[in-house]
Amino acid sequence: MINLSNWLPVIWGGTIAGGSTGLLGVYIIGMRIPFLGVCVAHAALAGAVFGALLGLSGQMLMLPALAGAVGTALLLGTLDPQNVRMDTNVMLGLLFSLTMGLAFLGIGLFAVYGISDNDVRNLLWGSVTLCRWRDALLMTGAAVVELLFVAAFYKEMRAIMFSRLHAAAAGVRVTFVWTGFLILTSAVLTVNFQTVGGLMIYSLMTNPAAAAFQLVKGHGRALVLSVVLGGVSGLGGFLISLAANLPTGAMIVIFSSLLVALAAIISRVSRGHT
């Protein structure tokens, strides 16, 4: 018999992480910039590392992590690929290597100054099974802000996802909305990151959206299905891990990958019949 009160925040956290990153994934995968998640995650890590070096610990590390992630997002938002003559993915690659370099420099300094790096290691790897109500509620708050943003800028995000040039040509305030989305992405990923870990975030951001794109056409449908599949990945992976006594995070990642494979098969079969 499992103790539900212990597992309830884990179930809730996993489902919310899946749903909220699944929603972000629709835009990030839709715009073919999956590297954004890794880049923001490492920027958050670099921020947390230097925060820890300055003496912060525990939940307080969230602040420098958020500052690192949001700073990177602002930089990305203000750099117009046309003006800098560089594809967004190339910019992301450069920023990713820079933030990773900074993070590892900071980690190296822990040994130099003889400071414990346990808090930072927890942030890097995270574990959904250690999710408590405080974390789950924070993740829920981030998810609510995310929903409000998407509701407010639904049509603008659809235009930007199609093409930033077309959106700008139609008179959409692209820099304003795009920078807002990047800041939101940073905040949501940073909040989820320290609870569920980088690998799970990356897979939950990519897989539900990729599966949804296989199964439905249209912005709204893809958005809803991706959120549902993200939530199902979090919940389903957790239940499988509990039943089979396997690592939870790994099962969520594998389960969400299987959902993509299943969606691809369904898509091929249904196309074969039309």
Add this chain to the structure above:
Amino acid sequence: MTTAAVDISGLRVSARRQEILRLERLSVERGEVFTILGPNGAGKTTLLKCCLGFVPLSGGELVVLGERVGRLSSAGLARLRRRVGYVPQVMAAHSEMPLTVREVVAIGRTGIAGLFRGLGREDWQVVDEWIQRLGLGPLSRRAYGDLSGGEQRKVLIAKAMVQQPEMLVLDEPTANLDLFWREQIVATLEELYEQAGLTVLLVCHELEVIPACSGRLLLLEAGRATARGRPDEVLTTERIESLYGSGLNVVHCGGRHAVVPTGERQA
């Protein structure tokens, strides 16, 4: 203030410390179909992008629909762009998400609808009306990425038209299309001119694309205007041969224009 749709004086554009476009005077009247023709790299796309504020000017004055483009704030530029329907040269690297044709056309209403409000019933009526007018009805629920190049180009024209623009700007709208689709697009431009009577700024490098309703033409070469006037006056065999090489004969028929190789081409 000028009443012309586009009024240019002493326009200069530089890139990497080189002047790539220089136009002393150009005026495009409202309700006119004006063609800008020239070989690749002549500065045609740059000129269009200047009109929309996508490329900064290094000198001169450019007035589009009564707005001094170089002096507009980003909000002012967004307002101007809502009045201009733009069909870019490069096909959009369409999203990984399978957006439907109806959704892509609706992008044209996004800026007009304004921030913090969704598209209303009227917006969708305009979207559906243009989908029908351009014969895209049967495709409206299909994914944009599943369409042919010609169909996609028509969708982008519909997207520009749902802005109910005062001016339509088209950058090589028939590039990479076969003869059937080229003629479809030219016929669409003729229809738009007759039905909507809007100003059209058309950029192309093929004479065959110029619609019969285009009354004036500007020939651009290496960032400089080399000729302007009525298409049948400007597009002479001598001028085309000097641009593209010898052994070419220009034919004018029913307001349309074509280049026919004579078989005597010299390298």
